[in-house]
Amino acid sequence: MTTEVPGKLSPGRTTLAARVRDLIEAVVLAEDDPPGLLDAAARIEEVTESLRARRRESPRLLVQADTVGRLSANNPVEGPGNPLAPPLSRIRVDVDGMRAEVTFTAVHEGPPERVHGGWVAAVLDHAVGRAVAAAGHPAMTASLTVDYHEGTPYGVPLEVEARFARRDGRKVYAIANISSGGTITATASAILVLFTGPVPG
Numbered sequence: 001m002t003t004e005v006p007g008k009l010s011p012g013r014t015t016l017a018a019r020v021r022d023l024i025e026a027v028v029l030a031e032d033d034p035p036g037l038l039d040a041a042a043r044i045e046e047v048t049e050s051l052r053a054r055r056r057e058s059p060r061l062l063v064q065a066d067t068v069g070r071l072s073a074n075n076p077v078e079g080p081g082n083p084l085a086p087p088l089s090r091i092r093v094d095v096d097g098m099r100a101e102v103t104f105t106a107v108h109e110g111p112p113e114r115v116h117g118g119w120v121a122a123v124l125d126h127a128v129g130r131a132v133a134a135a136g137h138p139a140m141t142a143s144l145t146v147d148y149h150e151g152t153p154y155g156v157p158l159e160v161e162a163r164f165a166r167r168d169g170r171k172v173y174a175i176a177n178i179s180s181g182g183t184i185t186a187t188a189s190a191i192l193v194l195f196t197g198p199v200p201g
């Protein structure tokens with residue numbers, strides 16, 4: 001079952017997700033103090049159980065969202081309701097494409113001081129999906145080629161850009177990049193295939 005929330009998400013949900021994001025970072029950076037860590041684990045388990053007692057059937061939480069129409073606030077890249085999402089901010093979507101900001105943290109570290117390539121690819125994948133939907137061609141990624149030009153830093157705001165390139169039958173081509181302070185660290189080219197049925201939210 002999905003829940004449609006017109007307009008904005010409830011502040012409770014975004015605040016909870018933000019605090020859990022902080023928690024995940026604190027866990028990753030916590031000093032190795034076994035009794036302290038076990039005590040924290042027990043307290044977290046209590047909170048988890050209280051939330052689980054009010055569990056919904058589906059992770060989907062649909063909100064109105066710009067030109068895409070509907071997008072889950074629990075989307076794992078963009079969604080402010082999902083603690084796993086970095087999430088994206090300052091999202092601007094129009095027929096020309098998508099621009100957004102994202103700030104990764106130590107949680108996303110792959111190479112020392114740099115973002116894991118899988119997270120960079122996830123953001124680029126999401127961005128091309130958003131860009132083609134905004135251009136009027138909602139589609140699923142069939143192929144994503146990512147070139148990592150430089151390490152992508154975390155702890156600083158990064159710019160994400162994606163745009164629709166062209167369409168050939170059901171195939172939709174798009175490109176995207178992620179940059180830090182004007183330096184492009186990774187680029188992607190993607191082939192997406194148009195949805196044949198209803199577009200999932």
Ligand SMILES: CCCCCCCC(=O)SCCNC(=O)CCNC(=O)[C@H](O)C(C)(C)COP(=O)(O)OP(=O)(O)OC[C@H]1O[C@@H](n2cnc3c(N)ncnc32)[C@H](O)[C@@H]1OP(=O)(O)O
Pocket residue numbers: 068071125126127128129130133139140141142143169170171191193
């Ligand atoms: C707005 C929301 C923003 C969020 C965006 C999130 C982006 C995502 O993460 S999408 C999720 C990840 N992607 C997926 O799960 C997709 C999994 N793959 C599939 O479901 C299917 O392979 C699918 C739907 C892409 C294509 O299958 P199907 O509909 O049977 O198409 P099919 O007939 O095989 O191919 C259609 C065309 O695409 C081409 N094609 C298919 N796969 C590829 C590929 N990997 N590389 C190149 N071309 C391909 C085919 O050659 C064919 O071309 P042509 O029309 O010229 O003959």
